[in-house]
Amino acid sequence: MSVMMPKPSEAILSRRQVIVDALRAIVPGEGVVDIAQEMAVFESDGLTAYRQLPLVVVLPQTVRQVAEVLTYCHREEIPVVPRGSGTSLSGGALPLQDGVLLVLSKFNRVLEIDYDNRCAVVQPGVTNLGITHAVAHRGFYYAPDPSSQIACSIGGNVAENSGGVHCLKYGLTANNVLGIEFVTIEGEIVRLGGKHLDAEGYDILGLMTGSEGLLGVVTEVTVRILQKPETARAVLIGFPTSEQAGACVAAIIAKGIIPGGMEMMDRPAIHAAEDFVQAGYPTDVEALLIVELDGPGAEVDHLLAEVEAIGNANGAVTCRVSQSEEERAAFWAGRKAAFPAVGRISPDYYCMDGTIPRKELPKVLAGMKALSDKYGLRVANVFHAGDGNLHPLILYDANNEGELRRAEEFGNDILRLCVEVGGVLTGEHGVGVEKRDLMPEMFGEDDLKHQQRVKCAFDDKHLLNPGKVFPELHRCAELGRMHVHKGQVAFPDLPRF
């Protein structure tokens, strides 16, 4: 593993059997998995370059069990890594050798659907798409739609503040979650928000959304559900250059049009997706935009004509509007299958995730091309163009000595480039272990300390998901007194990695 993780505690490893027995007393039956072969499926998440077995896997079924497991781990000072479906692309659910992997997949029930208040109350292991499936027969859906929506859990979405192609118009997870229940590391069960809007006091719900499993374990989620728009049509617009496609995106937004989704793919991604799912994409263009307009029929027709005109003014060479619901779904199927499609043209790929101001797209694309030449690795690009959220997929072969390392360095340089042009490296996939050591590129020491003070308020022993998000582990008691002067660190006894 080329990412450094906290050194496992020998004291915990040596009492593994005692810990397993204690956990079995809380979650009986098949809820505790401690055999290496059976734990192997949990050894990594979607960032498969990094993997290691946990101390033990626990799959609780009730909130009471979650609370008791956390209380026990807190008392015994055992790290805990929460996990939903394990699709994180930043290593957020990477297990720890001396830690309990707390898997929420048995929390898979839709608890209540309240059409009058337009919300659904679900357990955290329900898949993102499962929520839409539960309400689709009444013409409703859950808007944020990560491409992994068939598998990823709503608990994981909350922890990562996940986005998707429809978030440009309808907002990210944070804008669609109304309330949660979570359990603190000390075993306290806390409820925030609910069916009503505007919770009183500090916005702790906002803090929890995107907290990557570092502040608490989410055990229930109340989400907003929306009525399906009367009409939705998508248009494919092809360009001879990515710069022209980028300019078209900026012009659509500048005109005041907010499409339901606006995605961009470059030539390698277009070809990979087309070969994989035959979405009907043009294969003779360098960049493709998929723009979806939704709303009342007359409005959609009007906006489609405007978007087509903007495309033409920016040098579009093809323009095709979906003529049926099947065709619209096919246009999106290609985009949603882009990651696995790229998996067919390269033994391995590394998915990066950064966000930039939209107008910087041409500069960043040119920079990525130069980096691709420098590292001798190909890159396929898929973007949430409307949000400026980039997903460069770096193609490599882990069997070739040193290629993974080169892919990682290439990825780090892309993220540095995003920050350099005024963007952010946190993107929509979270920080996890993947971007942890790059956090100082974006945040100063004081910023990071303030963020860690929030962590300390929830988890002063750093037991929830340690080794993720923050590049250095500070003891909470020492925060504010840590100072590096001329390369000399005060308090050299502090555990760091």
Ligand SMILES: Cc1cc2nc3c(=O)[nH]c(=O)nc-3n(C[C@H](O)[C@H](O)[C@H](O)COP(=O)(O)OP(=O)(O)OC[C@H]3O[C@@H](n4cnc5c(N)ncnc54)[C@H](O)[C@@H]3O)c2cc1C
């Ligand atoms: C093919 C593919 C496409 C993807 N497309 C997108 C996309 O379009 N947009 C996007 O945003 N992401 C995307 N992702 C990334 C990923 O699917 C999301 O981050 C998703 O929200 C993770 O959910 P999960 O249930 O798999 O969480 P996991 O991977 O299990 O965990 C992710 C993080 O959440 C924490 N966590 C999980 N459950 C809980 C809980 N109940 N309480 C507290 N913490 C918890 C974990 O500790 C970890 O830090 C994609 C991934 C893949 C593999």
